[in-house]
Amino acid sequence: MAEVSTSIVAPARNYVDIATLWVRAAWAYPGSFLMMAFGSLLITALDFVGIWAMFASIDSLGGFGLREIALLYGATGVGIGLADTMIGSVERIGVYVRTGRLDQMLTRPVPLMVQVCADQFTLRRLGRITQAGIVFGWAATYVDWTPSRIVVAVVMVASSTVIFFAMFTGFSCIQFWTTDASEFANAFTYGGNTLTQYPLSIFPREIMVGLTFVVPIAFVNWYPCLYLLGREDPFGLPQWLQFCSPVAAVASLAGALLIWRTGVRHYTSTGS
Amino acid sequence: MLHVAVATRAFRRYSTYTAATLAGIFTNSVFGIIYSYAYLALWAENPTAGGYDASDAVTYVWLGQALLMTVALWGGGTTDDLAERIRTGDVAIDLYRPVGLLGWYLAGDLGRATYHLLTRGLAPTLIGVLLFHIQLPDGPVAACAFLVSLPLAVTVSFALRFLVASTAFWLLDASGPRVLSGALAMFFSGMVLPLVLFPGWLGTLAQALPWSAMVQVPNDIWLGKYPGTEVLQALGFQLAWALALLGCCALTLRTATRKVVLQGG
Numbered sequence: 001m002a003e004v005s006t007s008i009v010a011p012a013r014n015y016v017d018i019a020t021l022w023v024r025a026a027w028a029y030p031g032s033f034l035m036m037a038f039g040s041l042l043i044t045a046l047d048f049v050g051i052w053a054m055f056a057s058i059d060s061l062g063g064f065g066l067r068e069i070a071l072l073y074g075a076t077g078v079g080i081g082l083a084d085t086m087i088g089s090v091e092r093i094g095v096y097v098r099t100g101r102l103d104q105m106l107t108r109p110v111p112l113m114v115q116v117c118a119d120q121f122t123l124r125r126l127g128r129i130t131q132a133g134i135v136f137g138w139a140a141t142y143v144d145w146t147p148s149r150i151v152v153a154v155v156m157v158a159s160s161t162v163i164f165f166a167m168f169t170g171f172s173c174i175q176f177w178t179t180d181a182s183e184f185a186n187a188f189t190y191g192g193n194t195l196t197q198y199p200l201s202i203f204p205r206e207i208m209v210g211l212t213f214v215v216p217i218a219f220v221n222w223y224p225c226l227y228l229l230g231r232e233d234p235f236g237l238p239q240w241l242q243f244c245s246p247v248a249a250v251a252s253l254a255g256a257l258l259i260w261r262t263g264v265r266h267y268t269s270t271g272s
Numbered sequence: 273m274l275h276v277a278v279a280t281r282a283f284r285r286y287s288t289y290t291a292a293t294l295a296g297i298f299t300n301s302v303f304g305i306i307y308s309y310a311y312l313a314l315w316a317e318n319p320t321a322g323g324y325d326a327s328d329a330v331t332y333v334w335l336g337q338a339l340l341m342t343v344a345l346w347g348g349g350t351t352d353d354l355a356e357r358i359r360t361g362d363v364a365i366d367l368y369r370p371v372g373l374l375g376w377y378l379a380g381d382l383g384r385a386t387y388h389l390l391t392r393g394l395a396p397t398l399i400g401v402l403l404f405h406i407q408l409p410d411g412p413v414a415a416c417a418f419l420v421s422l423p424l425a426v427t428v429s430f431a432l433r434f435l436v437a438s439t440a441f442w443l444l445d446a447s448g449p450r451v452l453s454g455a456l457a458m459f460f461s462g463m464v465l466p467l468v469l470f471p472g473w474l475g476t477l478a479q480a481l482p483w484s485a486m487v488q489v490p491n492d493i494w495l496g497k498y499p500g501t502e503v504l505q506a507l508g509f510q511l512a513w514a515l516a517l518l519g520c521c522a523l524t525l526r527t528a529t530r531k532v533v534l535q536g537g
Binding site (some may be wrong): 195 | 289291292294296298299301302306307309312313318321379443445447448449452453454455458461463464465469470474
């Protein structure tokens with residue numbers, strides 16, 4: 001028991017220590033920091049203005065109204081925002097391989113995953129989280145809340161954070177093999193975020209099945225939000241899927257960690 | 273001739289990273305598919321939204337993906353090198369070259385844009401044709417006008433990015449302005465949503481701003497939304513913004529080199 005707790009507590013403390021260092025470093029240029037935080041808020045806010053502007057020409061998209069889409073939008077936005085804050089530099093792992101920094105990291109007595117995630121930790125994504133949170137809060141007034149729905153909502157945010165964390169980590173590992181293919185992961189991370197801003201009813205059934213059973217992006221917000229909104233699944237899939245987000249989260253995290261392990265094992269230094 | 277040489281070198285420099293290009297094409301295509309279905313759903317609700325039909329809308333999506341890197345909407349290109357060289361002070365070397373700094377970097381960026389057009393522009397367009405049967409240019413006039421509008425779009429984008437990079441003369445770190453300008457470019461170019469769908473005054477404003485010259489105008493030329501001589505007006509709009517912004521760049525550069533003390537010894 002003591003061993004288990006130290007294997008979690010010590011890395012967590014390391015993570016916090018390194019992250020604090022980076023936060024203080026970023027604050028050395030407060031102007032730049034604030035502009036970046038505002039920029040990250042602006043990017044996602046304008047994304048939502050785009051969705052809002054769509055509704056100048058239509059009343060519903062794929063059978064869902066603006067408030068319902070705002071709920072989907074807010075949920076996925078908070079999820080990817082939290083995950084993106086936690087993963088730090090995983091996206092740029094290829095750069096570490098290329099410059100040989102990974103070698104340095106491997107010699108330090110802190111788990112590699114912790115070092116990479118805490119490296120370049122930045123709070124500027126708070127901009128995105130705040131913006132998505134506001135949209136989510138606005139849409140939440142539309143939901144008919146019950147105790148079970150509150151539980152599903154909380155679990156949804158936690159699960160979507162974990163799923164996006166897994167996507168960032170797992171798909172970034174391709175850079176262990178081809179160091180400059182960092183954009184490949186974007187298709188799943190930011191692509192997954194964009195995709196889940198829309199009701200999945202606009203996609204063909206095959207894509208839907210793929211997003212449920214192959215890359216479990218649909219569990220980020222779609223299934224739990226169907227429950228929150230009390231809506232029938234437009235594809236006629238069973239209702240129990242609406243409670244399966246934590247299962248999808250654990251499965252994708254396990255998959256991502258496995259790929260990470262394989263990637264690190266495969267890694268041979270550039271020799272520089 | 274010198275500028276052609278600069279452009280070819282930039283082209284070759286970017287062509288080194290094959291895996292990055294392939295990964296980028298894959299990502300562009302994934303986004304193309306997502307937006308295609310979103311727009312198909314939108315135009316299923318309102319088949320004449322913004323004066324487009326569903327086929328126009330899907331074509332717009334894939335052209336947008338093709339232009340994303342070509343006009344460097346998010347930033348990037350030679351202006352990123354410039355911002356970094358201003359920060360380190362290396363720009364001093366650029367300034368005493370016997371050739372204008374603005375033209376040097378513009379030539380480099382056009383070389384980069386040509387590479388991105390032939391790879392990350394052409395490939396998503398072909399995938400769009402295969403998967404969603406997008407429209408080809410609306411006749412030979414539209415095709416020629418589209419080809420003319422591309423360098424103009426890149427120049428407008430370059431000039432805006434150059435102005436952003438120039439902030440480094442005063443701020444040292446241009447990454448804050450870069451993020452802000454990227455956000456504005458994505459929105460006002462018509463990348464997030466075609467500007468024809470923007471309601472009321474927002475639409476009028478967006479169509480008059482320089483960013484519309486980067487995606488919306490070339491796409492409308494391809495789709496044949498400018499009948500007869502209106503094509504010339506559209507190209508004139510791009511040209512006017514390109515010249516006006518390059519003028520601003522030249523002015524900024526002059527102010528910066530006169531007033532600012534560069535970093536480095």
